[in-house]
Amino acid sequence: QKEVEQNSGPLSVPEGAIASLNCTYSDRGSQSFFWYRQYSGKSPELIMSIYSNGDKEDGRFTAQLNKASQYVSLLIRDSQPSDSATYLCAVNKNNDMRFGAGTRLTVKP
Amino acid sequence: SAVISQKPSRDICQRGTSLTIQCQVDSQVTMMFWYRQQPGQSLTLIATANQGSEATYESGFVIDKFPISRPNLTFSTLTVSNMSPEDSSIYLCSVDIQRDQETQYFGPGTRLLVL
Numbered sequence: 151q152k153e154v155e156q157n158s159g160p161l162s163v164p165e166g167a168i169a170s171l172n173c174t175y176s177d178r179g180s181q182s183f184f185w186y187r188q189y190s191g192k193s194p195e196l197i198m199s200i201y202s203n204g205d206k207e208d209g210r211f212t213a214q215l216n217k218a219s220q221y222v223s224l225l226i227r228d229s230q231p232s233d234s235a236t237y238l239c240a241v242n243k244n245n246d247m248r249f250g251a252g253t254r255l256t257v258k259p
Numbered sequence: 260s261a262v263i264s265q266k267p268s269r270d271i272c273q274r275g276t277s278l279t280i281q282c283q284v285d286s287q288v289t290m291m292f293w294y295r296q297q298p299g300q301s302l303t304l305i306a307t308a309n310q311g312s313e314a315t316y317e318s319g320f321v322i323d324k325f326p327i328s329r330p331n332l333t334f335s336t337l338t339v340s341n342m343s344p345e346d347s348s349i350y351l352c353s354v355d356i357q358r359d360q361e362t363q364y365f366g367p368g369t370r371l372l373v374l
Contacts, residue, residue, distance in 0.1 A: 181361070182360055182361050182362075184362065184363075186365075192367075192368075193349075193351055193365040193366060193367050193368040194302070194351075194365050195365070196260075196362060196363075196364060199360070199362055201360060238301060238302070240363075242361045242363075245290060245307075245355060245361055247292070247304070247361070247363055249301045249302045250301060251300070251301045252301050
């Protein structure tokens with residue numbers, strides 16, 4: 151079992167729709183959770199962090215964490231073509247950050 | 260966050276040579292990390308570079324192949340030694356700003372092609 155699992159996609163949504171990205175992790179002791187966006191040819195850019203169960207909203211982005219289910223998700227509302235990128239889920243425990251393989255999102259105009 | 264720069268941004272190297280990548284941060288940070296991202300893959304941690312102590316390497320990575328220096332709290336280097344085409348990858352440094360609860364911020368990366 152991989153430490154951090156994501157559906158590789160590609161996930162395709164129409165412009166204006168909600169994109170839902172999912173991630174599961176294996177270590178129950180994981181303490182902090184992150185979503186990074188990576189455009190082709192660029193380095194990962196932090197877009198959301200979440201540390202406790204529940205939802206955390208930042209603009210069009212909502213991160214959801216369920217530690218009992220070991221599940222993290224990212225919702226992107228009103229998706230835009232500029233949101234087309236690979237989204238990396240990352241899980242951290244004691245400064246040991248593990249990344250998922252990423253989900254490639256395409257938002258079609 | 261932090262402003263992180265890497266040099267070089269890209270390079271094409273010959274087999275058997277070595278390349279040293281520099282990572283500079285605009286503020287003092289305790290922990291710096293070096294990752295590799297091969298084409299179409301996710302990030303793989305090479306090592307953690309702590310100032311004042313030897314780097315801690317992940318399984319599959321050794322100091323002889325990837326020597327790391329961390330002379331102060333704002334700078335680190337990663338050397339890719341005796342390169343082969345399999346070392347062609349993007350190399351990324353990241354920093355952990357403690358006040359941001361173990362959040363890591365990435366530099367722009369170094370794109371390496373080994374012929």
